[in-house]
Amino acid sequence: MLEIQDLHVRFHGVDHEAVRGIDLQVADGEIVGLVGESGSGKTVTAMVIAGLLGASRAEIRGRILLDGADLLRSGVATIREVQGRDICVVFQEPMSAMDPVMRIGPQVEECLRVHTNMKKKERRELALQAMRDADLPNAEELWNKYPHELSGGMLQRVMIAAAILPRPKLLLADEPTTALDVTIQSQILALLKRLSRERGMSVLFISHDLNVVRKLCSRVAVMEKGRIVETADTEQVFYHPHSEYTKRLIAAIPTRRKIHAE
Numbered sequence: 001m002l003e004i005q006d007l008h009v010r011f012h013g014v015d016h017e018a019v020r021g022i023d024l025q026v027a028d029g030e031i032v033g034l035v036g037e038s039g040s041g042k043t044v045t046a047m048v049i050a051g052l053l054g055a056s057r058a059e060i061r062g063r064i065l066l067d068g069a070d071l072l073r074s075g076v077a078t079i080r081e082v083q084g085r086d087i088c089v090v091f092q093e094p095m096s097a098m099d100p101v102m103r104i105g106p107q108v109e110e111c112l113r114v115h116t117n118m119k120k121k122e123r124r125e126l127a128l129q130a131m132r133d134a135d136l137p138n139a140e141e142l143w144n145k146y147p148h149e150l151s152g153g154m155l156q157r158v159m160i161a162a163a164i165l166p167r168p169k170l171l172l173a174d175e176p177t178t179a180l181d182v183t184i185q186s187q188i189l190a191l192l193k194r195l196s197r198e199r200g201m202s203v204l205f206i207s208h209d210l211n212v213v214r215k216l217c218s219r220v221a222v223m224e225k226g227r228i229v230e231t232a233d234t235e236q237v238f239y240h241p242h243s244e245y246t247k248r249l250i251a252a253i254p255t256r257r258k259i260h261a262e
Contacts, residue, residue, distance in 0.1 A: 001027055004024040097159065156180065
């Protein structure tokens with residue numbers, strides 16, 4: 001479904017590449033984790049896939065295929081059509097990603113206003129259903145609220161509702177649980193897993209937290225300094241890592257024994 005081939009990204013004015021020739025595949029309905037430390041190139045990769053990083057900011061080489069169509073060689077009109085319809089993004093900080101002076105409902109249904117000719121009533125009905133699918137209680141009541149009136153967990157569900165509304169082929173989830181407490185984090189992970197299963201939606205889940213990735217993803221790609229150093233089934237990465245960098249990441253995971261020792 002998604003296939004990245006020899007992707008290189010170098011920001012203008014910088015003498016080194018942020019992404020250095022990576023290859024990555026995500027199959028239909030698959031949840032793949034992309035992990036690594038801050039600055040490893042994870043988010044840059046996601047931005048290129050989503051079309052949020054253009055030629056004005058960086059030199060981009062390689063191929064990004066979505067169902068065989070190369071997004072890097074498509075016209076502006078095609079990219080705009082794909083963004084927010086076939087590929088949707090859930091960001092780490094929903095409060096900063098949402099318009100603080102715009103009510104929740106119109107923000108959820110925005111993609112339908114941009115990509116369809118649906119009437120207002122139909123858009124509202126579909127958006128309310130997406131909010132319910134994202135486990136948001138009292139969707140009608142939330143419709144007229146502003147972002148600052150919702151908790152962090154509810155705002156993340158709002159972002160997920162907006163992302164799944166157009167039934168995308170691929171959901172890019174960039175550290176979507178980092179700012180949440182452990183209980184809400186688990187709920188969001190369960191929600192993403194259920195939506196992927198029910199809708200056949202592929203997910204590229206970007207995180208620095210291997211424990212989170214282990215709970216959600218069937219396969220993991222590990223990034224270090226712009227390169228993918230290891231790709232394998234999740235359990236194999238945890239129990240039989242090949243890369244020295246992966247071994248160090250796993251060794252750094254907090255455990256009860258380590259915590260008590262400190």
